[in-house]
Amino acid sequence: MIDWGAFVIVFAAALSGTVVVVGLYALGLRLLVLGGRVPVVVPAEFTDAITVLTPAEIASAERKAAKAARKNPLTTRQRQLATYAAYLCFGLCAAAVLFGIYLIVPALHGG
Amino acid sequence: MQEVTLLIVLVIALALFFDFTNGFHDTANAMATPIATGAMKPKVAVTLAAILNLVGAFLSTEVAKTISNGIIREGDSGILISPELIFAGLIGAIVWNMVTWLYGLPSSSSHALFGGLIGAAIVGFGVNAIDYGVLLSKVVFPALLAPVTAGIVAFAATKLAYSITRRYDGKPDGRSGFRYAQIFSSSLVALAHGTNDAQKTMGVITLALVTVGLQDAGHDGPQFWVIVVCALAIALGTYMGGWRIIKTLGTGLTAVKPAQGFAAETGTAATILASSHLGFALSTTQVASGSVIGSGLGRRGSKVRWGTAGRIGIGWLLTLPAAAIVGAIAAFIAHLGFWGVMVDAVLGLGFIIFIFLRSMKDQVGHDNVVSEVAASADAVKIKKNPKPKRSVR
Numbered sequence: 436m437i438d439w440g441a442f443v444i445v446f447a448a449a450l451s452g453t454v455v456v457v458g459l460y461a462l463g464l465r466l467l468v469l470g471g472r473v474p475v476v477v478p479a480e481f482t483d484a485i486t487v488l489t490p491a492e493i494a495s496a497e498r499k500a501a502k503a504a505r506k507n508p509l510t511t512r513q514r515q516l517a518t519y520a521a522y523l524c525f526g527l528c529a530a531a532v533l534f535g536i537y538l539i540v541p542a543l544h545g546g
Numbered sequence: 547m548q549e550v551t552l553l554i555v556l557v558i559a560l561a562l563f564f565d566f567t568n569g570f571h572d573t574a575n576a577m578a579t580p581i582a583t584g585a586m587k588p589k590v591a592v593t594l595a596a597i598l599n600l601v602g603a604f605l606s607t608e609v610a611k612t613i614s615n616g617i618i619r620e621g622d623s624g625i626l627i628s629p630e631l632i633f634a635g636l637i638g639a640i641v642w643n644m645v646t647w648l649y650g651l652p653s654s655s656s657h658a659l660f661g662g663l664i665g666a667a668i669v670g671f672g673v674n675a676i677d678y679g680v681l682l683s684k685v686v687f688p689a690l691l692a693p694v695t696a697g698i699v700a701f702a703a704t705k706l707a708y709s710i711t712r713r714y715d716g717k718p719d720g721r722s723g724f725r726y727a728q729i730f731s732s733s734l735v736a737l738a739h740g741t742n743d744a745q746k747t748m749g750v751i752t753l754a755l756v757t758v759g760l761q762d763a764g765h766d767g768p769q770f771w772v773i774v775v776c777a778l779a780i781a782l783g784t785y786m787g788g789w790r791i792i793k794t795l796g797t798g799l800t801a802v803k804p805a806q807g808f809a810a811e812t813g814t815a816a817t818i819l820a821s822s823h824l825g826f827a828l829s830t831t832q833v834a835s836g837s838v839i840g841s842g843l844g845r846r847g848s849k850v851r852w853g854t855a856g857r858i859g860i861g862w863l864l865t866l867p868a869a870a871i872v873g874a875i876a877a878f879i880a881h882l883g884f885w886g887v888m889v890d891a892v893l894g895l896g897f898i899i900f901i902f903l904r905s906m907k908d909q910v911g912h913d914n915v916v917s918e919v920a921a922s923a924d925a926v927k928i929k930k931n932p933k934p935k936r937s938v939r
Contacts, residue, residue: 441824442691449816450699456731456812457703461710461805464723468711474723476804478584496718503717532734535816539741539823540605 455531463524470517471507473500549884550758553629556891557754560636562779563898565747567643568655569599569783572743575814575834576735579807585728595736596785602740603748603777606822630880630887631666632754637894638662638873642865644901654829654865659746660685661869666877668870688826689862692817693836700813700837704844707805724804731811736784738818739830744780746827748772802838803845810834810841832862 467474475497477488507514576598577591586594639662643655664676713719748768755761761769768776802810814830814837821828835858842848876894880886 441826442687445692445817445820445824445826446695446698448820449695449813450702452816452820453699453703453809453812454706456816457707457809458710460724460727460808461707464720465710467723468713468718468720473718473720474726475718475720476722476725478725479587479590500718500720529730532730535819536605536737539819 452531452535456528459524459528459531463521463528466517466521466524468503469507469509470514470521471504471509472518472521473503475500550629553633553887554754554758554760556887557629557633557636558751558775560633560640560894561747561750561754562775564636564640564643564655564659564750565744565776565779566783566786567640567647568743568747569596569780569785570787571643571647571655571783572739572830573784573787575830576732576739576811579802579811579838580728580732582802583725583728583804583807585725585732585804585807591732592785594733595739596781598733598736599740599744599784600777600781602737603744603780604740604773605737606741606745628670629754629757631670631877632663632750632757633887634666634669634877634880634890635659635663635873636750637876637890638665638869638871640894641872641897642869644898646861646865648901648904654689654831654862655743656746656827656829657685657689657862657865658869659750660827661866662873662876663750664866665870665873665875666880669874669877670881684826688821688828689832692821692826692828693832695836696813696817696833697836697840697843699817700810700840701844703809703813704806704841707809708845711805721803721805724808727808728804728811731808731815734815735811735818735830735834738815738822739784740777740780742818742822742827742830744776745822747776747779751776802841806841806845809844810837813837813840829862 464474475493477493509517573592573595577586577588577595580586581588581591585591636659639655639658642658642661646658660681664681667676707724711719711721745768751772752761752768755769755772814834817833817837818828818830839850839855843850876890879890879893882889
């Protein structure tokens, strides 16, 4: 009566989907850093839950990122490659999400 | 005939109200983590959640089908579901939802709905009215397994995200870049919430329409206008509920970092979407809580606070039977005929107004509005920033 197969499918689908999406995005970030573009994303708004960063602290984080980028041992060519690879990862990640949505909307594939 | 029309209008109104409370209850599932990490401004986050709930409600109708034909035995071999029964079930669900919301007990809107309907059906037609096989396979087991699944998935994803971006040389690791990703992953959760939760109401309304012959039983999908009003009700509830959450956010979620938030949200969205696709009506709240706990454990130096986790678990277990009892009482009164239903309606309405008035009194600073998802972050204790070491790898 109980459809264990369906549970296994849900588990496998959720795990593989999440690992692919999160993995690709993380890899993209890693490659961005490797390419010398360290993203510094400041919280959009400081709710009570977030430690408040002063503008000076934000500027310091950005300087640190820029400094790390200057000391990069890679050649310009390698850095460019890493950055492109990072964008490729982000693109694949987005594609994976869109594919997932495509799969669950019956109207899109006539079933 | 007039009585039947009035009844069906009442049922639809109650179902939509339930949908509204559902959105109200669940804004935090999608938006607590991005607000906590500062990925989005709270106002933006809530508006986005409302819009995506609206969109999500149109995407899939598998869950609605599970509810409108399945759990309660209908047709020739089973029983004839009356609108009175659905009405009583909805009263049970709404009353339980409002009580838990007021007292901050962790609860699942979905289980409240099923509990209410089941309680009403048992009073109306005896214990044989329920198809326990479908109940177990489509409701109870998914409810137990889904949070565990989401937890394991979020745990793995968090480990992965941290290990890929980890640097041992102390240089900036760019992990704040996960904030951008959180915008998308939390949107996906809101969308998934729309695909799963709005449909529960659609299923109930469809069931009611079938019982009075306004819809052909063979045509099992919800009608278009039903989809539209349910989508609107849940979006409105999400939007309204968000303001309460924004006002009171600030406890419990400090420990969530962008990378964790992203992993947890992606895990939640993937689990809900996969389950919706197969017609499992699970609780988005429980899945989101499972994910938050899982992602907390995926971080270095984390430890489960079993007391908090246990309290959340007890709340989960309680919801279905408690709503069933309220639903059963409502069904018992509704059995007295037309006036019984009216008494139910008046009692239910009075109760809702009472709860609203009560909630106005202690709006801020009380733990009643801290969501369950926010509370589940508390279930994991994390030591402050332990240094990464190569040997731990």
